[in-house]
Structures are given as structure tokens and as C-alpha cells.
Amino acid sequence: MFDLVLKGLGETIYMTVVVTFFAYVVGLPLGLVLAVTAKDGLRPNQGVYLSISAVVNVLRSVPFLILIYTMLPVTRFVIGTAIGTKGVLLPLFVSAFPFVARLVESSAREVDRGVIEASRSMGASVWQVVVKVLVPEAMPSILSGATIAATTILGYSAMAGVAGGGGLGAIAINYGYSRYNYAVMLTMCAVIVVVVQLIETLGKASVRLSDRRLK
Amino acid sequence: MALIEIKNLCKTFGSGDGAVHALEDVSLDIEQGEIFGIIGLSGAGKSTLVRCINLLERPTSGTVTVDGADMCRLSERELRQQRREIGMIFQSFNLLMQRNALANVRFPLELSGVPRAEANKRAQELLELVGLGDRLRAYPAQLSGGQKQRVAIARALATNPKVLLCDEATSALDPTTTESILELLKNLNRSLGVTVVVITHEMRVVERICSRVAIIADSRIAEMGEVQEVFLHPQTEAAKKLVLPSRAGKLEGFVRDGESRAVDECRGSLIRLAFDGETTDRPIIADMILSLGAPVSIVYADTRSIEGRLYGHTVLQLPSEPETAEKMRRWLTNQGISFTEEE
Ligand SMILES: Nc1ncnc2c1ncn2[C@@H]1O[C@H](COP(=O)(O)OP(=O)(O)O)[C@@H](O)[C@H]1O
Ligand SMILES: [Mg+2]
Numbered sequence: 001m002f003d004l005v006l007k008g009l010g011e012t013i014y015m016t017v018v019v020t021f022f023a024y025v026v027g028l029p030l031g032l033v034l035a036v037t038a039k040d041g042l043r044p045n046q047g048v049y050l051s052i053s054a055v056v057n058v059l060r061s062v063p064f065l066i067l068i069y070t071m072l073p074v075t076r077f078v079i080g081t082a083i084g085t086k087g088v089l090l091p092l093f094v095s096a097f098p099f100v101a102r103l104v105e106s107s108a109r110e111v112d113r114g115v116i117e118a119s120r121s122m123g124a125s126v127w128q129v130v131v132k133v134l135v136p137e138a139m140p141s142i143l144s145g146a147t148i149a150a151t152t153i154l155g156y157s158a159m160a161g162v163a164g165g166g167g168l169g170a171i172a173i174n175y176g177y178s179r180y181n182y183a184v185m186l187t188m189c190a191v192i193v194v195v196v197q198l199i200e201t202l203g204k205a206s207v208r209l210s211d212r213r214l215k
Numbered sequence: 216m217a218l219i220e221i222k223n224l225c226k227t228f229g230s231g232d233g234a235v236h237a238l239e240d241v242s243l244d245i246e247q248g249e250i251f252g253i254i255g256l257s258g259a260g261k262s263t264l265v266r267c268i269n270l271l272e273r274p275t276s277g278t279v280t281v282d283g284a285d286m287c288r289l290s291e292r293e294l295r296q297q298r299r300e301i302g303m304i305f306q307s308f309n310l311l312m313q314r315n316a317l318a319n320v321r322f323p324l325e326l327s328g329v330p331r332a333e334a335n336k337r338a339q340e341l342l343e344l345v346g347l348g349d350r351l352r353a354y355p356a357q358l359s360g361g362q363k364q365r366v367a368i369a370r371a372l373a374t375n376p377k378v379l380l381c382d383e384a385t386s387a388l389d390p391t392t393t394e395s396i397l398e399l400l401k402n403l404n405r406s407l408g409v410t411v412v413v414i415t416h417e418m419r420v421v422e423r424i425c426s427r428v429a430i431i432a433d434s435r436i437a438e439m440g441e442v443q444e445v446f447l448h449p450q451t452e453a454a455k456k457l458v459l460p461s462r463a464g465k466l467e468g469f470v471r472d473g474e475s476r477a478v479d480e481c482r483g484s485l486i487r488l489a490f491d492g493e494t495t496d497r498p499i500i501a502d503m504i505l506s507l508g509a510p511v512s513i514v515y516a517d518t519r520s521i522e523g524r525l526y527g528h529t530v531l532q533l534p535s536e537p538e539t540a541e542k543m544r545r546w547l548t549n550q551g552i553s554f555t556e557e558e
């Protein structure tokens with residue numbers, strides 16, 4: 001049992017970290033582009049905003065399990081396998097990055113318009129406003145969003161256990177649910193709860209430490 | 216040539232039925248080194264006007280020239296360069312909340328690529344100049360309103376601009392802090408020679424530091440000139456409304472109100488004394504009462520003494536006997552105090 005927990009935990013953390021990382025590599029710039037090109041943004045651009053928005057909305061409205069099955073061929077082609085821990089990385093990423101883009105967009109739009117205005121009055125370019133104002137000023141909110149993203153991704157990675165994924169979710173289903181071993185199932189659930197709590201605590205602490213408005 | 220030249224400036228927001236004409240045919244020149252006030256009621260178009268100076272708002276028509284450059288014709292790059300010549304401060308300070316005071320002042324220097332060490336040195340000097348040499352590492356959340364505005368001023372001056380635009384810079388501050396910020400602006404104007412444009416809805420701000428003023432009402436310049444001239448002898452209705460609130464509102468209320476004790480219509484006529492700083496700060500009305508042995512009532516007074524000189528308005532009700540009233544008028548004339556009859 002202990003070995004199972006350790007194996008599942010390792011896989012779950014691996015999936016969560018890798019997917020969260022790549023979801024931000026793509027979602028962060030995308031979210032910033034959304035914030036900048038929005039109607040009340042720095043460089044309003046309906047065309048860009050609406051096209052990205054459309055992609056994001058479509059990906060977000062496909063139910064995750066269906067996404068896994070729809071993506072099977074692509075996953076096999078890109079990753080080499082469509083099962084196990086590695087097999088669910090791609091579908092997890094595809095469902096996570098649009099979510100992250102929206103989180104980042106809303107964080108960036110929370111930044112006080114007056115501050116952006118002031119930076120423009122000092123001769124900042126759009127790029128400088130994004131890099132030196134939007135991101136640093138929104139950082140506490142972005143970190144808080146990242147906490148939500150990471151826990152959500154962890155939850156989805158567990159769900160992927162049903163469709164041949166790995167990690168704690170897969171163990172709960174394959175060793176617990178399928179074999180009527182409720183002890184295993186409940187243990188895995190408890191571990192998931194603990195990990196989520198841990199992420200929440202870490203996230204809250206990083207938000208508190210990074211936010212200079214609170215001191 | 217004036218440092219800032221605004222010609223036939225119009226700004227319309229929106230179009231069709233919902234169009235708002237925020238500025239209509241505004242022309243004014245602001246000279247190098249002066250402190251120029253723009254005063255008007257809320258919604259008059261003041262913010263839109265200053266924002267057209269650094270092109271945060273693009274004029275619908277007309278031209279804005281700052282230091283010889285036609286702002287509307289500059290390329291994106293040139294405009295960013297030119298904005299470094301135009302500092303701006305705001306009612307809500309608009310500091311970067313995640314940067315400390317030093318890093319806030321360093322911000323415009325970072326934008327123009329000044330090396331870190333040099334930028335830090337300059338930022339520190341500026342914070343010392345505005346009296347915050349001991350709060351370099353403080354974050355905006357740890358500073359009072361007045362201190363935040365000082366950081367904002369230091370930041371706006373970091374690139375050595377020729378102009379400092381102040382949009383309601385003291386409107387969020389208490390009277391004492393307002394006074395100290397105005398004092399600072401005046402000192403900076405004197406010591407650095409920076410031209411200051413002050414937007415406000417408060418007369419005392421203009422009186423305190425401006426040499427010239429433009430009154431803006433309903434999207435147009437109603438009146439413009441030396442502060443004393445405009446405030447003491449307003450010509451247009453819009454200017455009178457702003458400068459002499461009593462004439463439009465309070466005083467009429469007094470006169471019409473039958474219950475009022477302050478003005479008795481059976482008694483003598485009302486006169487308005489205007490003090491334009493020519494009179495020294497001595498008790499004129501008390502002197503007059505003592506030397507003529509007859510009482511007057513003060514119906515309204517809005518005067519203040521600046522550097523021992525008296526500025527403002529007082530409305531008196533003279534005694535009902537025409538001879539005594541006439542004596543008083545003569546006495547005032549002899550003292551060199553100008554007055555007008557109120558109807
Ligand atoms: N971005 C905008 N869009 C539409 N209307 C605006 C905008 N900015 C200002 N206005 C309108 O223009 C008028 C002048 O506003 P403003 O210049 O802010 O006045 P003030 O600063 O004197 O209070 C107001 O009627 C205001 O509602
Ligand atoms: Mg305004």
C-alpha cells in the first residue's frame with residue numbers, strides 16, 4: 001500500500017507540475033494578449049481578441065474525458081503513447097492552457113487603469129507596460145490564479161485515471177474501485193486531498209509574500 | 216514661442232446621438248517657466264484638456280504643440296520620446312504598488328534605458344529633493360497620501376521634463392497636505408524652472424500658486440488671464456459663477472429669504488468690496504465703523520491674507536440713511552478700496 005501511494009503520488013505530482021508549467025508557458029502570453037487586445041485594453045484589436053477567445057472557449061467547453069478520447073491519435077503521434085502518466089499529459093495541457101489564459105487575462109485586467117495610464121504618460125511602449133507594469137502589478141493575482149490552476153489540473157489528472165491515465169486517480173480506480181478494495185480507494189482520495197491542501201497553503205503563502213500592498 | 220500651444224482643439228467622444236463634446240475650440244498658450252491654472256467644475260473637460268497635451272487622448276481636431284513639436288504628427292516612437300519631456304501627476308497618485316518608492320522613481324529611467332546604478336542615484340536624489348530621503352524603501356501602501364504624491368512628483372521629474380501636468384493632484388488630500396504639496400510644486404518651479412500646469416476645481420489652489428489661469432466651462436475656455444484679474448473682475452457669467460458663488464447662489468438666497476436676519480430689505484444697499492492684494496491686511500471695516508460711528512453688516516465674506524496682503528471679496532450692507540451710506544462710500548474710496556454696487 002505504501003509503495004502504491006508513493007508511486008501514485010510521484011506520478012500525480014509529475015503530471016501536475018509538468019502540465020501546470022507548460023500551461024503557463026502558453027497560457028500566460030495568451031492571457032496577456034487577451035488583456036492587451038480587449039476593448040478596454042492597451043491596444044484594442046477585435047480580430048485578435050475574438051479569434052483567441054473563440055479557440056479558448058471551444059477548448060474549455062469540450063468535456064475533459066471526451067477530449068482525451070478525441071485526442072487519442074494526436075497524443076499517440078506526439079507523445080508516442082496514449083496511456084499511462086505520459087499519455088494524459090497532452091490532453092491535460094490542452095484543457096489547462098485555455099483555462100490559464102482566462103485566469104491570466106482576468107488578473108491582468110484587474111491592474112489599476114490609472115497606473116497603466118501613468119506609465120504611458122512616462123513614455124512606456126506597449127511591451128514595456130506589459131513586462132514592467134501589467135505582470136509585476138498583477139503578480140499576486142497571477143500566483144493566486146496559478147494555485148487554482150494547479151489544483152484543478154491535479155483534479156483532472158486524477159479524473160484521467162478512468163481513461164488509462166496514471167497517478168493517484170488511476171490507482172484509486174484500478175486497484176480500489178475495480179477490485180472492490182475501498183481501503184485503497186479512500187486512501188488515494190485522502191492523499192489527493194492532502195496534496196491539494198498543500199498546494200493551497202503554498203499558494204496562499206506565496207501570494208502573501210509577493211504582495212506589497214498588504215504590509 | 217510659448218512652450219505649449221493649443222490651437223482650436225476639439226475632442227469628441229463617441230459619435231452620433233451619444234457623442235460627448237468634451238472640448239470645443241479650445242486655444243491657449245502656456246509660457247516657459249510659468250505655473251498655469253486650469254479651473255472648472257466637474258465634467259467641464261479639464262482632464263480631457265491635459266490628456267490632449269501629452270496625447271493620452273488624441274484630439275479630434277486642432278493642434279497641440281509642446282516645445283516646438285506638433286504632438287499629433289509624431290510617430291509612435293517620437294511620441295514616447297516626447298512624453299519624457301512632459302511629466303504628469305494624478306489625483307489618485309497612480310504609483311506602482313509592487314515597487315517601493317525608490318523603484319517607482321527609477322521606473323521612467325528604466326523605460327529610457329538608464330543604467331541601474333545611475334538610475335538609483337538619480338531616484339535617490341529626487342526623493343531627497345521632495346523630502347522623502349528617509350523613505351526610499353517604503354512601499355506605497357506604507358505611505359500617507361501626501362507622501363505618495365511626493366513620490367509621484369519625484370517620479371514625474373525623473374526624466375527632467377520641461378512640463379509637469381498636474382490633474383487634480385491635491386484633490387484627494389487634506390488642506391494642510393494640499394498646502395505643503397502646492398508649496399513643493401512652487402519650489403520646484405522656481406528651482407528647476409519646470410513649467411507647471413495645474414488642473415483643479417478649487418480656487419484656493421489656483422490663488423496659491425498660479426500666475427495665470429484659464430476658466431473652462433461647458434467644454435470651452437470662458438476666460439483667461441492673470442489670476443488676480445480673472446478672480447477679482449470676472450467678466451463672463453461662467454467665470455462669475457465659479458469665482459463669485461455668492462452672487463449666483465448664496466446672496467440671492469439671503470435677499471429673497473423673508474426670514475433672513477442677515478439682510479433686511481428695508482435697510483440700506485449692498486456693496487461688494489474687492490481686495491486685490493493692494494490693501495494691507497488691516498481691519499478696514501472696523502476702522503470705517505469706528506471713524507464714522509455707524510454700523511454695517513457683513514453679509515458675505517471670502518477673503519484671505521497672503522503675505523500680509525488681502526485678497527477676496529466682502530459684501531456689506533450699508534446703513535439705510537443715504538447720507539451715512541454716502542459717507543462710507545467716500546471713506547472707502549479715499550482708502551483706495553474699490554467696490555461695486557450689488558443689486
Ligand atoms: N473616455 C471617455 N469616453 C466618453 N466620454 C468621456 C471620456 N472621458 C471623458 N468623457 C466625458 O467628457 C466630459 C469631460 O470630462 P473630463 O475631461 O474628465 O472633465 P473634468 O476633468 O473637468 O471633470 C465629461 O462629460 C465626460 O463624461
Ligand atoms: Mg478630471
